[in-house]
Amino acid sequence: MTLSPAQEPAAGATAEPTAQPAKENTKTLYGGTGSRRVTVRDVAAAKGRGEKWPMLTAYDAMTASVFDESGIPVLLVGDSMGNCHLGYESTVPVTMDEIALLSAAVVRGTKRALVVADLPFGAYQEGPVQALRNATRLVKEAGVGAVKLEGGERSAHQVELLVSSGIPVMAHVGLTPQSVHAFGGYPVQGRGEEAAAQLLRDAKAVQDAGAFAVVLEAVPAELAAEVTRSLHIPTVGIGAGAECDAQVLVWTDMAGLNAGRVPRFVKQYLALRELLGGAAKAFAEDVVGGAFPAEEHTFH
Ligand code: KIV
Numbered sequence: 126m127t128l129s130p131a132q133e134p135a136a137g138a139t140a141e142p143t144a145q146p147a148k149e150n151t152k153t154l155y156g157g158t159g160s161r162r163v164t165v166r167d168v169a170a171a172k173g174r175g176e177k178w179p180m181l182t183a184y185d186a187m188t189a190s191v192f193d194e195s196g197i198p199v200l201l202v203g204d205s206m207g208n209c210h211l212g213y214e215s216t217v218p219v220t221m222d223e224i225a226l227l228s229a230a231v232v233r234g235t236k237r238a239l240v241v242a243d244l245p246f247g248a249y250q251e252g253p254v255q256a257l258r259n260a261t262r263l264v265k266e267a268g269v270g271a272v273k274l275e276g277g278e279r280s281a282h283q284v285e286l287l288v289s290s291g292i293p294v295m296a297h298v299g300l301t302p303q304s305v306h307a308f309g310g311y312p313v314q315g316r317g318e319e320a321a322a323q324l325l326r327d328a329k330a331v332q333d334a335g336a337f338a339v340v341l342e343a344v345p346a347e348l349a350a351e352v353t354r355s356l357h358i359p360t361v362g363i364g365a366g367a368e369c370d371a372q373v374l375v376w377t378d379m380a381g382l383n384a385g386r387v388p389r390f391v392k393q394y395l396a397l398r399e400l401l402g403g404a405a406k407a408f409a410e411d412v413v414g415g416a417f418p419a420e421e422h423t424f425h
Contacts, residue, residue: 154178154198163198163239165271165293165337172359172370180361180373184210184227186234188376193235200235201273201295201373202228204243204303209377216302219245221259228267241295242269246303249274253286260292271337275301277327281334288335296331299324299365300343311388313364315344328352328360340373341365343390364390 182203183189207213228242249256271293299314315324346366362369381393411417
């Protein structure tokens, strides 16, 4: 390592490592550039600045690289891969092996984004030690910068052990899709006085346990706004109104790749299913009609 003149110890002095003051984070999360990855400290600084930011899911290296190059600062390797990538009916069957494999791909495909991996159903419900074992695997094996798990008060002990072990945690309250069987579907959460008070307690519990952010899913906008005002960590809304600090969408919903009914909270920015289907049909017709390969695609 070469020391710059300012860092060089004076003659006779020993080169003791000195604590460097943390570089101030003045760059915006979205639109900011930089040669290093976004960290949870950058996320905290954005809340301090009152800055809103976007998060998308990603399940493979190539798509992740597109989002990374587009400046999306946080990518979630969500267990929504179950329904949106792996062909399951819900997030419930997703395994640690599947999350680890796809998380590693997303990390390899990105340079700047903070990559957060979901702990799938069954990977942390047994308790904090199980959560730590599985989260450690995602950090060491896949290289993610943080993990996400579902639950408020019920998961606070897990959050606490992970955070005290050096693993940043994004929590997820409100509609927690891994509990689809208990909910009997995907109903809006936090409606009514008691449910709203519980949701606020859940969000505060994960904040107190050390979570760096909390996803609020399918929550009335007024309640999400109150939670956002009450917390010092950022809220990441999905179907939780406009007042959250950040917004997340499942990328296949956002891009219009998923078939079937689109939830009310989704905005589709592209009709990718139609576009891709059109491209596949054009290719097929070229093959059948002999237009592909043409001379320019041919070796001699
Ligand atoms: O798995 C996922 O994609 C999620 C988001 C919907 C927040 O948890």
